Amino acid sequence: MSETFLDSTELVLNMGPQHPSTHGVLRVIVKLDGEKVTGTECVIGYLHRGVEKIAENRTYAMFAPYVDRMDYVAAISNGLGYCLAVEKLISVEAPERAQVVRVILTELNRIASHLVWLGTHALDIGALTPLFYCMREREDILNIFEKYCGARLTTHAFRIGGLQYETYEGFEKECLEFCDKFTPRVDEYEELLTENRIWKERLIDVGILNAEDCKAYGVTGPMLRSAGVEWDIRKALPYSGYEKYDFEIPTRTNGDCYDRYIVRVQEMRQSARIVRQGVEMLAPGPIIGKVPKVLKPPMGEAYVSIEAPKGELGYYVVSDASTQPYRVRVRPPSFVNLQSLDKMARGSLVADLVAVIGTIDIVLGEVDR
Amino acid sequence: MPEEANPGGVPEPQKPEETTAPTGGGEPSAPEAAAPPSGGEESPSASAPPAPPVPKPAAPAAAKPAAAAAAAKPAAPAAPKAPPVMLTTPWEGELVEDLKDEFGGKIKEFSTYVGQSFMVAEAAAVIPIIDYLKIEQGFDYLVDITAVDYPDKPERFELVWILYSFDRNERIRIKARVKEGEKAATCFGVHLTADWLEREVYDMFGIEFEGHPNMTRILMPEGWSGFPLRKDKSIVDMDNRWVRENLGIESGQ
Numbered sequence: 001m002s003e004t005f006l007d008s009t010e011l012v013l014n015m016g017p018q019h020p021s022t023h024g025v026l027r028v029i030v031k032l033d034g035e036k037v038t039g040t041e042c043v044i045g046y047l048h049r050g051v052e053k054i055a056e057n058r059t060y061a062m063f064a065p066y067v068d069r070m071d072y073v074a075a076i077s078n079g080l081g082y083c084l085a086v087e088k089l090i091s092v093e094a095p096e097r098a099q100v101v102r103v104i105l106t107e108l109n110r111i112a113s114h115l116v117w118l119g120t121h122a123l124d125i126g127a128l129t130p131l132f133y134c135m136r137e138r139e140d141i142l143n144i145f146e147k148y149c150g151a152r153l154t155t156h157a158f159r160i161g162g163l164q165y166e167t168y169e170g171f172e173k174e175c176l177e178f179c180d181k182f183t184p185r186v187d188e189y190e191e192l193l194t195e196n197r198i199w200k201e202r203l204i205d206v207g208i209l210n211a212e213d214c215k216a217y218g219v220t221g222p223m224l225r226s227a228g229v230e231w232d233i234r235k236a237l238p239y240s241g242y243e244k245y246d247f248e249i250p251t252r253t254n255g256d257c258y259d260r261y262i263v264r265v266q267e268m269r270q271s272a273r274i275v276r277q278g279v280e281m282l283a284p285g286p287i288i289g290k291v292p293k294v295l296k297p298p299m300g301e302a303y304v305s306i307e308a309p310k311g312e313l314g315y316y317v318v319s320d321a322s323t324q325p326y327r328v329r330v331r332p333p334s335f336v337n338l339q340s341l342d343k344m345a346r347g348s349l350v351a352d353l354v355a356v357i358g359t360i361d362i363v364l365g366e367v368d369r
Numbered sequence: 370m371p372e373e374a375n376p377g378g379v380p381e382p383q384k385p386e387e388t389t390a391p392t393g394g395g396e397p398s399a400p401e402a403a404a405p406p407s408g409g410e411e412s413p414s415a416s417a418p419p420a421p422p423v424p425k426p427a428a429p430a431a432a433k434p435a436a437a438a439a440a441a442k443p444a445a446p447a448a449p450k451a452p453p454v455m456l457t458t459p460w461e462g463e464l465v466e467d468l469k470d471e472f473g474g475k476i477k478e479f480s481t482y483v484g485q486s487f488m489v490a491e492a493a494a495v496i497p498i499i500d501y502l503k504i505e506q507g508f509d510y511l512v513d514i515t516a517v518d519y520p521d522k523p524e525r526f527e528l529v530w531i532l533y534s535f536d537r538n539e540r541i542r543i544k545a546r547v548k549e550g551e552k553a554a555t556c557f558g559v560h561l562t563a564d565w566l567e568r569e570v571y572d573m574f575g576i577e578f579e580g581h582p583n584m585t586r587i588l589m590p591e592g593w594s595g596f597p598l599r600k601d602k603s604i605v606d607m608d609n610r611w612v613r614e615n616l617g618i619e620s621g622q
Contacts, residue, residue, distance in 0.1 A: 044587065044588065045586075045587060045588035045589060045590070048588045048589065050597055050604075052573070052598060053597055053598055053602075053604060054604075056600075057604055088483050089483065091483065215509050215510050215535070216560065216561045216562065217561050217562050218510060218511055218512065218560070218561075218562030218566075229535065231535060236538050237538070237540070298453065298455075298456065299453040299454060299455045299456075300455045300456070300457075300482050300483065301455070301482065302482070302483050302485060303485060303512075303513075303531055303540070303542065305512070312512065314512060314513060314531070316513065316515060316529065316531070318517055320453070321453035326517070327517045327518075329513070329515040329529075331512060331513040331515075331531075335565065335569075336562060336565070336566070339561075339562060339564060339565045368588055369588075
């Protein structure tokens with residue numbers, strides 16, 4: 001890959017870092033033979049802020065807002081993963097009500113994240129309309145977040161041990177209203193895209209990554225499920241009480257861009273289903289567990305991962321029994337998934353490269369951390 | 370409602386005070402300095418690196434001078450605590466027996482902590498173990514490779530491999546230690562995903578993986594000097610250096 005050999009027909013082109021279809025500051029060095037991609041190399045790190053280093057210089061609670069800035073379209077998932085990892089170290093479990101609220105907000109965030117993906121990906125492919133529809137629905141979710149914790153994007157919604165804020169008056173009603181409204185809206189998106197001939201021709205059989213390759217590259221999330229592997233951490237290793245919810249894991253078999261689209265759309269429907277069940281389960285109770293004011297987890301380490309919208313998001317936290325983590329390692333799904341780009345794009349056309357990057361669903365804040 | 374919603378934007382302001390109280394009013398960044406004895410009251414716990422469950426005579430001995438130094442300084446703190454130890458329980462099962470049969474003494478320890486199983490192996494044996502686990506035991510998904518830096522220990526870096534098996538629905542960790550400058554073996558040949566993960570470990574810690582096809586920096590710029598996640602790299606120093614070079618003033622702090 002690193003050895004570049006140029007012959008008369010080969011062209012090396014720079015895509016990004018300021019290219020709209022790279023969804024942030026990703027630079028892809030593309031080797032082209034005519035319009036055919038013969039190799040790619042990703043150059044990343046433009047957004048590297050050293051989050052893991054920062055963690056070693058903050059207390060456990062102080063670091064929590066930083067994780068929101070990694071995958072900033074799914075900040076709540078990031079926060080949940082971090083809180084669960086620290087809770088594992090201090091052997092505290094969030095109370096029942098806190099867990100349900102967490103699930104509701106995380107699933108709403110999953111919908112929001114998939115909506116951003118769907119809108120921008122459709123834009124990459126040339127369909128302008130879905131973006132506006134997707135942003136409209138996302139707005140409703142962000143409004144719920146804003147009412148709940150005051151922030152829309154980098155929410156810092158959860159605390160180690162549970163929640164800081166009680167839900168606002170009308171929270172349940174607004175969540176249900178959103179779900180009622182949302183399911184027909186998903187039908188609308190599907191009407192625009194699923195059977196659209198241009199959409200299908202641009203996506204079907206493009207960027208295929210089969211189940212074997214997914215496992216070899218460590219690819220998780222909707223990409224893995226679109227290749228036919230029915231694996232979702234919410235089912236496989238349930239956390240936050242996900243075992244109590246009735247939902248399905250949407251899968252497809254081909255593992256191409258179209259299947260990833262279908263899987264994500266179906267996941268939005270399932271998330272709405274989970275939100276509905278969560279609202280029903282919501283019972284009064286405490287919202288934060290017994291967490292000491294000064295958090296000093298005993299010496300030890302834990303790896304906890306959750307099913308973030310993009311795949312397995314893991315936190316490996318090492319404690320040296322002081323107030324600050326000795327080491328926090330974030331296992332970012334986008335970073336690992338992006339690695340498979342070369343495998344998928346090789347042999348396809350430049351225009352397909354855009355579709356492939358789009359369906360990996362990367363957020364560069366998380367890739368670079 | 371709105372009055373509840375407003376404070377949510379501000380990450381709780383009371384938190385910093387909580388921290389400074391036990392560390393004797395030190396800067397939040399103080400424990401990051403690698404030099405152990407100057408860390409003030411916190412040095413006994415901060416300097417004593419997480420000891421392995423096997424009691425190691427060197428650890429308490431190293432902690433003592435630090436504790437004595439801290440005690441000699443201002444008001445004597447509470448009686449020096451024993452260095453904290455990771456309370457693990459042995460990990461048993463069929464997989465452990467199989468691994469013992471296959472690798473014998475190359476795996477030094479099988480333990481479980483907070484319900485998570487891990488083994489400590491010799492660095493040279495890790496790749497054969499990962500290969501064996503993939504082919505014979507179905508651990509076909511390499512979740513992550515990372516490292517932890519313990520500058521006070523002779524084998525400074527602890528490498529961590531996290532593996533998962535889809536069939537068994539089981540996640541395990543392999544840990545191994547390497548010295549500074551010592552190369553680890555790549556597992557790129559077993560799991561393709563190791564490519565970027567190992568590059569990141571190299572970029573952040575300076576641990577090279579032998580046999581890796583492209584052992585270059587991945588997140589930091591190519592001309593960067595040093596390895597940011599090593600404990601002796603202080604954020605403040607990095608910042609001051611940048612400020613001096615680019616703004617011509619002594620410190621931006």
